[in-house]
Amino acid sequence: MRNTTLCYLENRGRYLMLHRVKKTVDENKDKWIGVGGKFEEGESPEDCAVREIREETGLLLSPALLRFRAVVTFVSDEWGTEYMHLFTAHIPDDQLSLPLRTENEEGKLEWVPVEEVENLPIWEGDRIFLRLLAKDTPFFSLKLEYRGDKLIAHTLHPSL
Numbered sequence: 109m110r111n112t113t114l115c116y117l118e119n120r121g122r123y124l125m126l127h128r129v130k131k132t133v134d135e136n137k138d139k140w141i142g143v144g145g146k147f148e149e150g151e152s153p154e155d156c157a158v159r160e161i162r163e164e165t166g167l168l169l170s171p172a173l174l175r176f177r178a179v180v181t182f183v184s185d186e187w188g189t190e191y192m193h194l195f196t197a198h199i200p201d202d203q204l205s206l207p208l209r210t211e212n213e214e215g216k217l218e219w220v221p222v223e224e225v226e227n228l229p230i231w232e233g234d235r236i237f238l239r240l241l242a243k244d245t246p247f248f249s250l251k252l253e254y255r256g257d258k259l260i261a262h263t264l265h266p267s268l
Contacts, residue, residue: 109188113157114144115174115195116241117167119204122219124165125228129215135187140220140228144192153193161197165217166209173197180237181251196241232259240264 117124126143128136145160147153154171161169178194210217220228222242226235233252240248249265 110190111147111153111156111193112144112190113147113153113160113193113195114142114180115157115161115197116142116238117161117165117169117197117199118222119199119201119219121223122221123225124199124208124217125220125225126164126212126217127215130211130213135184136231138229140225140230141234143217144195153195157193157195164209164212164214167199167203169197169199169203173199173203176247177241177245178237178248178250180233181249182233183251183253185255194237194241231257233262236262236264 124143125140127140129138143161143164144157145164147156148159151159153176154174157174158169158171161167174195174197176193177196180192180194182190182192184190208217225238233250233254236252237250240250246266251263251265252259253261
């Protein structure tokens with residue numbers, strides 16, 4: 109079982125998306141996702157998100173800009189179980205004064221208008237949580253069950 113973070117960085121109605129095209133063995137191969145990755149020993153979800161954002165984009169993000177939105181449980185017959193801690197962050201223009209990376213060891217980074225993200229090759233379950241983010245749904249827990257690349261079930265639990 110893995111713990112990961114995923115963050116959708118937003119600026120001017122766009123998300124910074126990572127097109128995963130570089131690794132040969134990659135559960136996200138050819139998909140577009142936000143930025144994030146696996147926890148390191150002793151990290152909180154916020155620590156992991158800030159570190160992964162820095163490593164993948166070059167952006168030194170203040171934890172105060174992060175908004176913890178959900179825990180998404182992925183259950184896969186191929187990749188096992190993953191608890192993904194989902195964040196969003198509005199990035200002010202002045203934080204983007206330094207050029208961000210346009211690619212990293214996993215793929216290419218590109219700003220994509222929020223309304224166009226669902227048209228990209230993304231996981232079916234990502235469409236569910238992206239719609240919840242767009243509705244500004246309060247903190248939630250979402251379970252996504254996959255067989256191969258196919259979403260076979262999902263369960264949404266709103267916050268208590």
